Amino acid sequence: MTDSYWSLLLPLLRGLIVTIELAGIILLVGTVCGVVGGVLSALGGITLRILFGSIIFVVRGIPLLVQVFIVFYLLPFMGLTLSAFVTAIIALSVFASATIMEIVRGGIEAVPHGQTEAAMAVGFSRGQSMYVVVLPQAMMSILPPLITQFVFLVKATSIISLLGVPEIMLSGREVIERTLLGFEVMTMIWLLYTAICYPLTMLGRHLEAVLSARGFQAVKN
Amino acid sequence: MADAELMVRVDGVGKSFGTHKVLDGVSLEVPKGSVCIIIGPSGSGKSTLLRCINFLEPYQAGSIAIEDELVGYSQIDRKRKLRPRREITRMRGETGMVFQQFNLFAHMTALENVAIAPIKVKGVERKQARDDAERLLVKVGLAERMSAYPGFLSGGEQQRVAIARALAMAPKVLLLDEITSALDPERVGEVLEVIRTLADEGMTMLVVTHEMGFAHDIADQVVFMDEGQVIERGAVDILDDPKTSRLKGFLGKLEIDE
Numbered sequence: 001m002t003d004s005y006w007s008l009l010l011p012l013l014r015g016l017i018v019t020i021e022l023a024g025i026i027l028l029v030g031t032v033c034g035v036v037g038g039v040l041s042a043l044g045g046i047t048l049r050i051l052f053g054s055i056i057f058v059v060r061g062i063p064l065l066v067q068v069f070i071v072f073y074l075l076p077f078m079g080l081t082l083s084a085f086v087t088a089i090i091a092l093s094v095f096a097s098a099t100i101m102e103i104v105r106g107g108i109e110a111v112p113h114g115q116t117e118a119a120m121a122v123g124f125s126r127g128q129s130m131y132v133v134v135l136p137q138a139m140m141s142i143l144p145p146l147i148t149q150f151v152f153l154v155k156a157t158s159i160i161s162l163l164g165v166p167e168i169m170l171s172g173r174e175v176i177e178r179t180l181l182g183f184e185v186m187t188m189i190w191l192l193y194t195a196i197c198y199p200l201t202m203l204g205r206h207l208e209a210v211l212s213a214r215g216f217q218a219v220k221n
Numbered sequence: 222m223a224d225a226e227l228m229v230r231v232d233g234v235g236k237s238f239g240t241h242k243v244l245d246g247v248s249l250e251v252p253k254g255s256v257c258i259i260i261g262p263s264g265s266g267k268s269t270l271l272r273c274i275n276f277l278e279p280y281q282a283g284s285i286a287i288e289d290e291l292v293g294y295s296q297i298d299r300k301r302k303l304r305p306r307r308e309i310t311r312m313r314g315e316t317g318m319v320f321q322q323f324n325l326f327a328h329m330t331a332l333e334n335v336a337i338a339p340i341k342v343k344g345v346e347r348k349q350a351r352d353d354a355e356r357l358l359v360k361v362g363l364a365e366r367m368s369a370y371p372g373f374l375s376g377g378e379q380q381r382v383a384i385a386r387a388l389a390m391a392p393k394v395l396l397l398d399e400i401t402s403a404l405d406p407e408r409v410g411e412v413l414e415v416i417r418t419l420a421d422e423g424m425t426m427l428v429v430t431h432e433m434g435f436a437h438d439i440a441d442q443v444v445f446m447d448e449g450q451v452i453e454r455g456a457v458d459i460l461d462d463p464k465t466s467r468l469k470g471f472l473g474k475l476e477i478d479e
Binding site for chain 1: 311
C-alpha cells in the first residue's frame with residue numbers, strides 16, 4: 001500500500017519541482033517588471049501612462065488560458081522556436097508583470113501627495129523622493145494584494161500543463177491515466193499547491209507585521 | 222540690480238491656472254536676516270507664492286531670485302527656459318519649507334525625518350547627521366520624542382519636527398505656509414515660540430500666517446495680498462495704520478472673528 005502511494009507521489013514531486021521553478025521565475029520577473037513599470041507609470045509622463053495603460057487593458061481583457069495560447073502560437077509565427085517551458089514563462093510573466101504593475105501603481109498613488117512635496121522641498125530628486133519616501137509607504141498597501149496575486153500566479157501555472165510542460169498538474173493527469181485513481185491523485189495535487197501557497201500567505205502576514213512594527217502604516221490622511 | 226543684502230527678490234511674478242490668475246505681478250524683497258509676513262484672505266495667492274519660491278510650482282511671468290540666483294529658469298526674457306532638474310533640486314535643498322499639514326515622512330521616526338535629507342542630499346555621514354538631528358530636535362523642545370513615529374506625535378510636536386527637518390538642510394531662507402492653521406489652539410504657542418527663536422537668531426523667513434499678534438512681534442516687513450496682487454507692503458505699523466481700504470477691511474474682519 002505505501003509502495004503504491006509512493007509510486008503515485010513520486011511523479012507529482014517531480015512535477016512540484018517544475019511548478020516551483022516556473023512560479024519562482026514568473027514571480028521574480030513579474031515583480032521586477034511590475035515594480036519598475038509601476039514606478040515609471042507613476043513618475044512618468046503621459047506617453048508612458050498610455051503605453052502601460054494599453055498593455056494592461058489588453059492583458060486584462062483576455063482570459064489567461066487564451067493569452068497563454070496566443071503566446072504559444074505567436075512565437076513560432078514570429079520565427080521563434082522556444083521550448084514549452086520558456087513559452088510558458090513568457091506568457092505568464094507578461095500577465096504577472098501587467099497585474100503587479102497595476103498593484104504597485106495603485107499603492108504609489110495612495111500615498112498622499114504631500115509626502116512627495118515634502119521630499120522635493122528638502123531637496124530630494126524625483127527618484128529619491130520615490131524610493132526614500134513614497135515607495136516604503138506604498139509597501140503597506142501594495143503587500144496584501146501582491147501576496148494574493150503571487151498565490152494566484154502559483155496556481156495559474158497549472159494552466160501550463162496544457163502546453164505539455166510536466167508540472168504538477170500534467171504529471172498528475174498522467175498518473176491518473178495510468179492508475180485511474182482520480183480522486184486520490186487530485187487530492188495530492190491539491191495538497192501540494194497548498195504546500196506552496198500557504199507558506200507564501202504566511203510570509204506575507206509576517207512581512208506586514210514586521211513593517212508595521214517599524215512604523216510603516218497603511219496610508220492615511 | 223545686484224544687492225548683496227537681499228535674500229529673496231520677487232519681481233512681477235505671475236501665474237495662472239487656466240484663465241484664473243493666481244498671482245498677478247507680485248513683487249517683494251526680503252533682506253537677509255529679516256522676517257517677511259504675508260497676510261491676506263484665503264485664495265489670495267499667498268501659499269502659491271511660497272510654493273513658487275522653491276519652485277514646487279512653476280510661475281509664468283516675472284522672476285524670483287534667491288541671493289541673485291534665478292529660481293527655476295535659466296532664461297526669462299523672450300522665451301522661458303527651465304533650468305536643469307538637478308539645479309532646481311539643489312535650490313530646493315537650500316530653501317526650507319514647512320507645510321500646514323506637516324507632511325512628515327510617515328514611516329520614519331522624528332529623528333530619521335530630520336536626519337534623512339542631509340544624509341541623502343548632502344552626503345553627510347550617518348552618525349554626524351543623527352547628532353545634528355538630535356541637536357535640532359532638542360532645540361525645538363523634542364528631546365524626549367526623538368524615536369517616536371509621526372502617528373504618535375501631537376500636531377504641535379509634528380510641526381516642530383517639520384521645522385527641525387527644514388533646518389537640518391541649513392537653508393538660506395525658511396518658507397512657512399500657515400504652519401499653525403491645522404493645530405489645536407493650545408498647540409499653536411509652542412510652534413510660534415520656535416519661530417520666534419529663529420527670528421531672533423537672524424533666520425530669513427517668509428511667513429504666511431493668520432496669527433496677527435505673532436506677526437506683530439516678529440515681522441520686519443508685512444505684505445498684504447489679495448486676489449493675486451500685493452495690495453500693501455511696508456513695516457509692521459501698516460497693521461495698526463493701514464493705508465488701503467482693503468487691508469483695513471481685512472484687519473477689521475479678523476477682529477470681528479476674534
